[in-house]
């Protein structure tokens with residue numbers, strides 16, 4: 001099983017949206033699991049429209065993931081039975097316990113080929129614990145937007161990954177441009193090229209980009225991944241996944 005951690009140096013850059021859509025895309029051809037470890041903003045169940053489901057326990061006491069489709073299984077803090085709309089108010093030790101459980105006690109389908117872990121944003125205790133607890137992560141995918149602040153936080157993420165010996169597979173630039181719905185002009189709201197330049201500067205592969213697109217936001221709201229509905233956006237995710245596969249292939253040579 002190839003395990004990929006999706007991370008970002010700051011919140012709100014589209015990390016969970018990309019993790020969920022990557023998993024949904026992969027599920028068209030492979031068995032895949034997605035693990036949402038974002039304790040305070042678990043959004044994967046909403047993006048996949050499985051919010052009403054709950055995690056069950058197998059007779060052996062393992063966590064039984066929730067199915068999005070035949071090939072995609074999901075586990076999230078949000079699927080642990082809690083009262084709706086209640087914030088997760090857990091202190092560090094309890095979070096550590098759950099992270100440990102997630103790393104050892106999930107009953108993923110035996111033929112699962114990919115595991116996508118949506119890490120909490122930032123470079124603090126939580127992403128650190130997840131990264132350390134999960135042995136054998138094949139690499140990290142860093143999501144950023146072209147803003148300076150976001151790029152600064154990517155540099156931090158790259159250094160964070162290096163410190164804990166987590167290989168960086170590459171960077172995805174999200175919200176790189178907006179197409180005007182009236183005239184079709186492409187507007188680079190957050191500046192241009194930042195992700196590409198930064199990947200050169202930091203010597204990490206550039207995996208691809210996604211536009212700032214109301215379709216993407218709406219797909220998250222209605223719980224239908226955009227790779228199921230929008231051909232162009234699906235192609236962008238395919239480019240990203242092909243680049244990831246190439247890099248993983250190179251690594252294994």
Ligand SMILES: Nc1ncnc2c1ncn2[C@@H]1O[C@H](COP(=O)(O)OP(=O)(O)OP(=O)(O)O)[C@@H](O)[C@H]1O
Nearest residue numbers: 011012013014015016017041211212213216217220
């Ligand atoms: N390319 C995009 N175009 C339009 N909206 C987007 C795009 N990417 C993400 N969004 C929207 O931005 C919001 C934040 O996205 P998301 O929850 O994926 O970010 P995140 O980085 O995982 O945040 P956090 O880690 O802080 O929870 C969501 O409403 C999502 O639908």
